[in-house]
Each structure stands twice: as structure tokens, then as C-alpha cells.
Amino acid sequence: MTPADITLIRSSFALVQPIAPQAAALFYDNLFAADPQLRPLFQGSMAHQGERLMTMIASAVGLLDRPDALLPVLRNLGARHVGYGVLPRHYDTVGAALLKTLGQGLGEAFTPATHDAWAALYGVVSRSMQEGAQTPPQLERLAVVA
Numbered sequence: 001m002t003p004a005d006i007t008l009i010r011s012s013f014a015l016v017q018p019i020a021p022q023a024a025a026l027f028y029d030n031l032f033a034a035d036p037q038l039r040p041l042f043q044g045s046m047a048h049q050g051e052r053l054m055t056m057i058a059s060a061v062g063l064l065d066r067p068d069a070l071l072p073v074l075r076n077l078g079a080r081h082v083g084y085g086v087l088p089r090h091y092d093t094v095g096a097a098l099l100k101t102l103g104q105g106l107g108e109a110f111t112p113a114t115h116d117a118w119a120a121l122y123g124v125v126s127r128s129m130q131e132g133a134q135t136p137p138q139l140e141r142l143a144v145v146a
């Protein structure tokens with residue numbers, strides 16, 4: 001990801017943040033329309049889940065220029081996702097739903113360069129999460145031993 005990508009992501013995410021609950025709801029509508037089999041994986045309240053998703057995207061966006069801090073968080077997140085029943089192929093479905101939602105939410109502000117910057121970010125996030133999915137998180141391993 002280039003510094004220009006990071007600037008585009010931050011400025012476009014700032015436009016989405018005031019409508020975060022609606023953007024999250026639209027994202028899950030898009031996701032379940034793309035693959036209805038994903039719906040049963042989500043067992044909690046979708047409003048709460050939407051909040052957690054937007055908070056996590058916001059921290060990733062905030063830490064973009066500090067990969068040393070961001071990558072361990074993403075690897076742990078990916079490891080927890082194994083326990084939610086998430087499979088590697090689901091990452092592409094989620095990425096497509098995310099880009100579609102950003103396009104709907106941002107309208108004309110979703111320029112080709114902004115699209116490409118988000119696609120690059122999602123590539124980093126999903127690769128790091130899937131790397132983490134290969135290794136159980138440290139704390140969970142300790143908890144199992146205890």
C-alpha cells in the first residue's frame with residue numbers, strides 16, 4: 001500500500017464514519033445476499049456485530065502506517081475467526097461485499113483510485129487474518145492448557 005492509498009482510505013472512511021451503523025447494516029445485507037449460508041455463522045445481535053466490525057476497520061485505518069502494531073492484531077483476529085466457522089473462501093465474499101457497500105455509501109467519492117486503495121487494504125487485512133488462522137492465538141493456547 002502506498003502513502004497515497006492510505007490518504008484515500010482515511011479521507012473516504014471519514015465520510016462513512018458518520019453513517020457507520022447504516023453502512024454496517026448495508027454491508028451485512030450485501031454479504032448475506034451474496035452467500036445466504038453465511039447468515040447462521042452470526043449468532044449475536046447484528047447491530048452489535050456491525051459496531052464491532054466498524055470499530056475494527058477504524059483501528060486498522062488508524063494503524064495503517066504502523067504495520068508492526070497492526071499485523072499482530074489482525075493475525076489474532078483471524079485465529080479467532082476459525083472458531084466462528086469462517087473458511088478461507090469466505091474472505092473473498094466479504095471483500096466483495098465490503099467494496100460494494102463502500103461504492104453504495106460513497107457514491108461519486110468512490111473513485112477508481114479509492115476503490116483500488118480499499119482493495120489493497122482488504123488484501124493486506126485478509127492475508128494477515130488468514131495467516132493468523134493457521135496458528136492458534138497465544139492466549140487461547142494458554143487457556144486450553146490451564
Ligand code: HEM
Pocket residue numbers: 038041042043044049052053056057077080081084085086087090091094125126129
Ligand atoms: C476484514 C475482515 C474482517 C474483520 C475486520 C472482521 C471483524 C470482526 C470482529 C471485530 C468480530 C468480533 C469478534 C472478535 O473480535 O473476535 C468478528 C466476528 C465475527 N466475524 Fe468477522 N471480520 C472479518 C472477516 C470475516 C469473514 C471473512 C467472515 C466470514 C463470514 C467473518 C465472520 C465473523 C463471524 C461469524 C463472527 C462472530 C459473530 C458472532 O459472535 O455471532 N468475519 N469479526
